[in-house]
Amino acid sequence: MGHAMPTELSVNLNAIAMLRNRRDLPWPSVVHFGRIALASGAHGLTVHPRPDERHIRFSDLPDIRSLIDAEFPDAEFNIEGYPTEEFLALVAAHRPEQVTLVPDDPSQPTSDHGWDFVADAALLKDVVARLKGQGARVSLFADAEPGAMAAAAATGCDRIELYTGPYGATYGDADAAEAEAARLGATARAALDLGLGVNAGHDLTVANLPRLVRHIPSLAEVSIGHGLTADALEFGMAATVRRFVEACRSGTNASPAPDIVADGH
Numbered sequence: 612m613g614h615a616m617p618t619e620l621s622v623n624l625n626a627i628a629m630l631r632n633r634r635d636l637p638w639p640s641v642v643h644f645g646r647i648a649l650a651s652g653a654h655g656l657t658v659h660p661r662p663d664e665r666h667i668r669f670s671d672l673p674d675i676r677s678l679i680d681a682e683f684p685d686a687e688f689n690i691e692g693y694p695t696e697e698f699l700a701l702v703a704a705h706r707p708e709q710v711t712l713v714p715d716d717p718s719q720p721t722s723d724h725g726w727d728f729v730a731d732a733a734l735l736k737d738v739v740a741r742l743k744g745q746g747a748r749v750s751l752f753a754d755a756e757p758g759a760m761a762a763a764a765a766t767g768c769d770r771i772e773l774y775t776g777p778y779g780a781t782y783g784d785a786d787a788a789e790a791e792a793a794r795l796g797a798t799a800r801a802a803l804d805l806g807l808g809v810n811a812g813h814d815l816t817v818a819n820l821p822r823l824v825r826h827i828p829s830l831a832e833v834s835i836g837h838g839l840t841a842d843a844l845e846f847g848m849a850a851t852v853r854r855f856v857e858a859c860r861s862g863t864n865a866s867p868a869p870d871i872v873a874d875g876h
């Protein structure tokens with residue numbers, strides 16, 4: 612499989628928002644850290660507003676939109692979530708370049724599975740058409756199931772986002788990681804053959820990105836929050852984003868510094 616472009620990094624700000632929400636204070640600021648991320652090589656910013664606003668708050672969205680419009684006009688805003696009318700109103704108001712639809716129940720601690728593209732076909736076709744009509748690229752959260760990609764494409768979506776939680780959970784076990792990455796790679800090939808673009812996200816790290824990118828050379832974008840924020844505590848935000856950008860390129864023509872592959876969490 613050839614690869615034209617390096618994988619882009621979208622920095623998920625949910626974990627920064629969660630730290631901020633521990634106090635009734637404005638720091639750490641999602642706009643400040645979003646600015647550092649974009650200035651350090653990230654292609655975009657991701658938020659996943661949940662109905663209880665435990666991470667990103669709805670009131671954060673106008674400030675992130677303004678940051679991109681005023682200072683980083685080539686960057687992308689990616690808003691993720693379950694398509695309730697409240698979520699769709701947030702999307703309409705903040706004009707993200709990409710919307711990632713995720714089948715989250717409000718009680719879930721975090722996202723832990725992709726869509727059932729057959730059972731949810733009617734909902735997805737309707738919402739995908741609505742969002743594309745507003746000018747957004749639409750990506751659908753998907754499990755590593757090559758056989759599900761035809762039904763995903765039938766929704767009219769532009770891309771899938773591979774749910775990489777099970778891959779992230781293989782840390783420390785190279786054989787298990789290889790098996791998961793192969794399954795993700797097969798799913799990506801099925802999606803690409805149907806004309807879909809492929810994103811990926813959940814529990815990605817500097818350490819596990821190179822293997823993923825090797826298995827999916829045409830991976831368009833990864834969105835990363837938890838592991839990246841953890842590394843930012845150790846290395847600082849700017850250096851961390853640069854390390855993740857390097858790791859995104861590690862499976863492609865551009866080689867990362869050797870320590871990026873050997874080190875990391």
Ligand SMILES: CC(=O)[C@@H](O)[C@H](O)COP(=O)(O)O
Nearest residue numbers: 625659666713721722812813
């Ligand atoms: C869609 C997805 O995979 C998630 O990783 C999500 O965006 C993370 O959200 P939280 O940080 O709110 O758990």
Ligand SMILES: NCC(=O)COP(=O)(O)O
Nearest residue numbers: 812813814834835836837
């Ligand atoms: N879409 C997945 C995402 O934004 C990343 O989440 P995380 O698991 O890295 O926090």
